Amino acid sequence: MKIIARWQSKSEEETQKRGEELAKKFFHPGDLVIVAGELGVGKTQLVKGIARGLGIEEEIKSPSFSLVNEYKKGDFTLYHLDFYRLEKEEEVIDLGWEEYQEDEKGIVIVEWGDKFSSLFPPPFFWVHLSYGGEEIRYIEVFCYDSCSG
Amino acid sequence: MIHVLGIDTSCDDSCVAIINDEHKILSNVVSSQTEFHRHFGGIVPEVASRKHLEYLPSVLDQALKDAHLTLRDVDLVTVTQGPGLLGSLLLGMCLAKTIALVGDKPLLGVNHLEGHLFAIRLEYPEIQPPFVALIVSGGHTEIIAVEDWGKYYLLGSTRDDAAGEAYDKISKFLNLGYPGGPIIDHLSEGAQSNRFHFSAGLEDDGTLDFSFSGLKTAVVRCYSRLGEEEKKDKELIRDLVASFQESAVRVLVNKTFRALEMKGFSQIVVGGGVAANRHLRRKMKEEGEKRGVRVFFPSLSLCTDNGAMIAACGLFHWKKGERDSWDMEPDPRLPLVSTE
Numbered sequence: 001m002k003i004i005a006r007w008q009s010k011s012e013e014e015t016q017k018r019g020e021e022l023a024k025k026f027f028h029p030g031d032l033v034i035v036a037g038e039l040g041v042g043k044t045q046l047v048k049g050i051a052r053g054l055g056i057e058e059e060i061k062s063p064s065f066s067l068v069n070e071y072k073k074g075d076f077t078l079y080h081l082d083f084y085r086l087e088k089e090e091e092v093i094d095l096g097w098e099e100y101q102e103d104e105k106g107i108v109i110v111e112w113g114d115k116f117s118s119l120f121p122p123p124f125f126w127v128h129l130s131y132g133g134e135e136i137r138y139i140e141v142f143c144y145d146s147c148s149g
Numbered sequence: 150m151i152h153v154l155g156i157d158t159s160c161d162d163s164c165v166a167i168i169n170d171e172h173k174i175l176s177n178v179v180s181s182q183t184e185f186h187r188h189f190g191g192i193v194p195e196v197a198s199r200k201h202l203e204y205l206p207s208v209l210d211q212a213l214k215d216a217h218l219t220l221r222d223v224d225l226v227t228v229t230q231g232p233g234l235l236g237s238l239l240l241g242m243c244l245a246k247t248i249a250l251v252g253d254k255p256l257l258g259v260n261h262l263e264g265h266l267f268a269i270r271l272e273y274p275e276i277q278p279p280f281v282a283l284i285v286s287g288g289h290t291e292i293i294a295v296e297d298w299g300k301y302y303l304l305g306s307t308r309d310d311a312a313g314e315a316y317d318k319i320s321k322f323l324n325l326g327y328p329g330g331p332i333i334d335h336l337s338e339g340a341q342s343n344r345f346h347f348s349a350g351l352e353d354d355g356t357l358d359f360s361f362s363g364l365k366t367a368v369v370r371c372y373s374r375l376g377e378e379e380k381k382d383k384e385l386i387r388d389l390v391a392s393f394q395e396s397a398v399r400v401l402v403n404k405t406f407r408a409l410e411m412k413g414f415s416q417i418v419v420g421g422g423v424a425a426n427r428h429l430r431r432k433m434k435e436e437g438e439k440r441g442v443r444v445f446f447p448s449l450s451l452c453t454d455n456g457a458m459i460a461a462c463g464l465f466h467w468k469k470g471e472r473d474s475w476d477m478e479p480d481p482r483l484p485l486v487s488t489e
Contacts, residue, residue, distance in 0.1 A: 039322050040366030044309055062310045065288035067234055094199050096236060
C-alpha cells in the first residue's frame with residue numbers, strides 16, 4: 001500500500017476537480033476504486049469529478065437507493081456502486097458486483113466500499129475523504145498492490 | 150371484463166396487483182406490507198434481488214386469492230421494464246414472461262415512473278391532463294409536465310440525492326431508525342421548524358432541478374457541532390429534523406408551483422413514497438388553495454411502489470394497441486419518453 005495523493009478541499013467544486021484529476025492521472029479500464037468517508041463528506045461529489053475526467057457527460061446521481069448506476073461512453077462503462085444500504089456480505093454478493101469487475105473495459109467505483117473491504121482482493125485504489133475543520137475536507141488516495149498509474 | 154396483472158420489482162419490494170378495465174383494484178399486494186409479512190412469517194425484507202425470488206410466488210398467490218381469480222382469468226400481463234435495479238427487474242420480468250407464455254396472454258413492459266403518474270387514475274378517474282406531476286421517493290425526485298396521457302416532458306430532477314434518500318440518511322445518521330420519512334415527519338409534528346435555517350440547495354437558481362446532498366451535509370454538520378448535552382436533548386433533535394423537513398418541503402413545493410406557472414397548467418399530482426409525508430401534503434394543499442390550484446395525492450398504498458399503477462399504465466398502452474415481444478429486456482436506466 002502506498003499513498004499517491006493527498007489534498008485539502010474547501011468546496012464541492014474543488015472536490016470534483018480533484019476527482020477529475022485522479023481519473024486523468026491514475027485510473028484505467030479494469031480498475032476498482034473504493035471511496036470511503038462519512039456521510040456528507042463529498043463522496044458523490046468526488047465521483048462526479050471522476051466521471052467528468054473519464055469523459056462521461058451524463059449527470060452523476062447518488063446510487064444509494066438504486067445500488068448501482070451505469071454510465072456508458074462508447075464501449076467504456078463506469079459502474080457506480082453504493083453499499084450504504086447494504087448490511088450483509090451476502091447482499092453484496094447478490095448484487096453481483098463481481099460481474100461488474102469482470103468488465104475489463106469498465107471502471108468500478110464503490111462508495112461505502114470500506115463496509116465490506118474484506119470482499120475486495122487487491123489491486124484497488126482507496127480514496128479516503130474526511131472532515132477537517134468547518135468547510136475543509138481531506139482527500140487521501142492510496143494504492144493497494146500493483147495498481148496501474 | 151378484462152383483468153390486468155401488474156408486476157413491479159424495480160426496487161426492494163415485490164409487488165403484484167390485479168385491476169379490471171374500469172380501473173377498479175381487485176388486489177394490491179406488496180411484500181413489505183405488514184399483513185403479508187404476518188402471513189409469510191414476519192420476515193424483514195432485505196436489500197437483495199434474490200429476495201424477490203423468494204417472495205414473488207407468494208405475493209402472486211396472495212394477489213390472485215384477494216381478487217378471487219386464477220391465472221386463467223388474467224387477460225393482460227404488465228411488468229415494470231425499468232428504471233430500477235437490474236437483478237430485481239429481471240425476476241419480475243421473468244415471472245411476467247412465464248405467465249404470459251404459458252397462458253398465451255399479451256405482455257406489456259411499463260416504465261416505472263410512468264406507472265407512478267397513472268396511480269392517480271385509479272382513485273381519481275376524472276382527472277384529465279394537462280397537469281404537473283411531482284414524483285418524489287427514496288429513488289426519485291422528478292417534476293414532469295403531463296401534457297396528455299402518454300405525452301411527457303421532464304422539467305426537472307435531482308442532481309445528486311433523491312429527497313427520500315436525504316430523509317433516510319439523516320434519520321440513520323441521528324439513530325432515529327428506518328425508513329426516515331415517516332419517522333422524521335412524526336418527530337417534526339409540533340416541533341420548532343424555524344430553530345435552524347438550512348438552505349435546500351438550488352432554491353433560487355431558476356431551474357426546476359433539485360440538490361439534496363448539500364442539505365443533508367448541512368444537517369449532519371449542524372449536529373456534529375452540538376455539545377454532548379445538546380445531542381441528548383430530544384426537543385432539540387426534533388427541532389433539528391423539523392427544520393430540515395421545512396427546507397426540503399419548501400423547495401419541493403416552490404419548484405412544483407414554479408413548474409405549474411411556467412406551463413400554465415392548473416392541476417398538480419404528487420406521487421412516490423414521500424407523497425405520504427404529512428408536511429408536504431399540508432404545504433401543497435395550502436399553496437394550492439392560495440392559488441386556486443387543485444392538488445391531488447394518491448392514497449398511501451398507491452404512493453409507494455405497487456403493481457396496480459403498473460397495471461393501469463399497461464392497460465392504457467394495451468388499449469392503444471401496443472404489445473411487447475418475448476425478447477423484451479429490463480432496462481435499469483429506461484428513460485421516460487412520450488408515446489404520442
